[in-house]
Amino acid sequence: MIVFLAKDKLPALLSELNEMLEVVAPVRIGNDTAFATWVGQPIDFEKNPQISPTEFLLPQREVLFKYIQHSGRYVFEEVEPKSKLILGMRPCDLNAVKVLDKIFGTEPFDKLYFRRRRSAILAVLNCSKPEETCFCSHLGAGPECIDGFDLLFTELDSGYLIESGSSVGMLILKEHSDLFQEVKSVYLAEKNERISKAKETLNSRPNLSKDKIMGALETADWESMGNNCLSCGGCTFVCPICHCFNILDLGVPDGERLRCRDSCILSGFSRMAGGVNPRKSAGERIRNWYFDKFQFIPENTGLLGCVGCGRCISVCLASMDRWSLKVPR
Ligand code: SF4
Ligand code: SF4
Structure with a gap:
């Protein structure tokens, strides 16, 4: 209708x-x-x-x-x-x-x-x-x-x-x-x-297809991207697909169980008991974020983890975009 x-x-x-x-x-x-x-x-x-x-x-x-x-x-x-x-x-x-x-x-x-x-x-x-x-x-x-x-x-x-x-x-x-x-x-x-x-x-804009992005991920300089990143988490909090969360119990003996959004870009996200952290550097965390969107989520759901809304680009104070990833035109 x-x-x-x-x-x-x-x-x-x-x-x-x-x-x-x-x-x-x-x-x-x-x-x-x-x-x-x-x-x-x-x-x-x-x-x-x-x-x-x-x-x-x-x-x-x-x-x-x-x-x-x-x-x-x-x-x-x-x-x-x-x-x-x-x-x-x-x-x-x-x-x-x-x-x-x-x-x-x-x-x-x-x-x-x-x-x-x-x-x-x-x-x-x-x-x-x-x-x-x-x-x-x-x-x-x-x-x-x-x-x-x-x-x-x-x-x-x-x-x-x-x-x-x-x-x-x-x-x-x-x-x-x-x-x-x-x-x-x-x-x-x-x-x-x-x-x-x-x-x-x-x-008419530079092509940012999955194949081009995946190609760029293979050769990206994660260390230098990590040096530019402020680890503010802004890109993940505006993303319509990012969905990492933490669970908190607020109140004893009565209270509320909360789900609060979290971010894999933040340094404490993957820190474990004893202080071990498999993704200590900002570069390692950005690499994980990109691979999650273009490899891990597609492997698990059959769908891309990015829809090209551009919010992560416009929010980023460090101008981390296709230019820092060096996606060819
Ligand atoms: S918004 Fe930019 S500076 Fe902030 S965490 Fe994301 S890539 Fe890094
Ligand atoms: S462009 Fe992709 S990664 Fe960036 S906020 Fe939109 S959906 Fe998320």
Whole structure:
């Protein structure tokens, strides 16, 4: 099913959806754009936020359950996440969700990840405005979304084309049909034109295909890359696929078990009891990060561990990018 929504009707649609579930969308916060709970703010589809919407599926800090001592035994209380509709996720981030689903769905199955994942409706935005650092098209992760969405938005001059990709998406379009208009052929032509332009922009950039990156990994100078890296972990915390975490129990005798995001780039991540650390130097840690994305995750899931969203490039204060890795043009 495909419908057209005029731009001035978007707040009405979101308000109606907001009555049933939490709507998360890209909104202006100060001078920047970020995914946040929508409470009537203007939507900003211009910029892909630095923090990925996968943050709402795998948050930086999450209570897994509460533990309470009761008559000498522990009782565990799980907190059910609220149902969410995540609007404006771009195709690269949807592909990142597919990778996370494989990683957390492989034994041992992570039911606490899927508790959030199953309560999330994904309303993806076809990408007609790639950022300077994006290279999704070289890795087959954008700018056009093909499958895996519940709803798919394409922004046009006067409104949005909205397609359903699941029974939930179809139900939403049917329930709010009074807000929509019929799709004209000019709208479909405008969609194709916008996506073609985005592809053209992305494909005109230096090729960062998996093979080229893998070739560069074989000859990379990890020591000098390590000397430049500040070991701040920024690249991993903005990555929609990075998913390292730590578990903390907060409170004695009663308290909460937390899952907190961690980073393999940080020096303490692989340190073991007694102080032994198999990845002591920053160079060794960067090497592990790249090989995880382009070799280990593909071996384990069949999917690449990078979708070319470019966030790690734009966040890095040390300008660690394809130039430091020396990927040939
Ligand atoms: S963001 Fe840059 S400086 Fe910071 S850890 Fe990553 S590569 Fe190193
Ligand atoms: S490695 Fe960088 S470009 Fe690739 S998905 Fe992560 S943040 Fe995006």
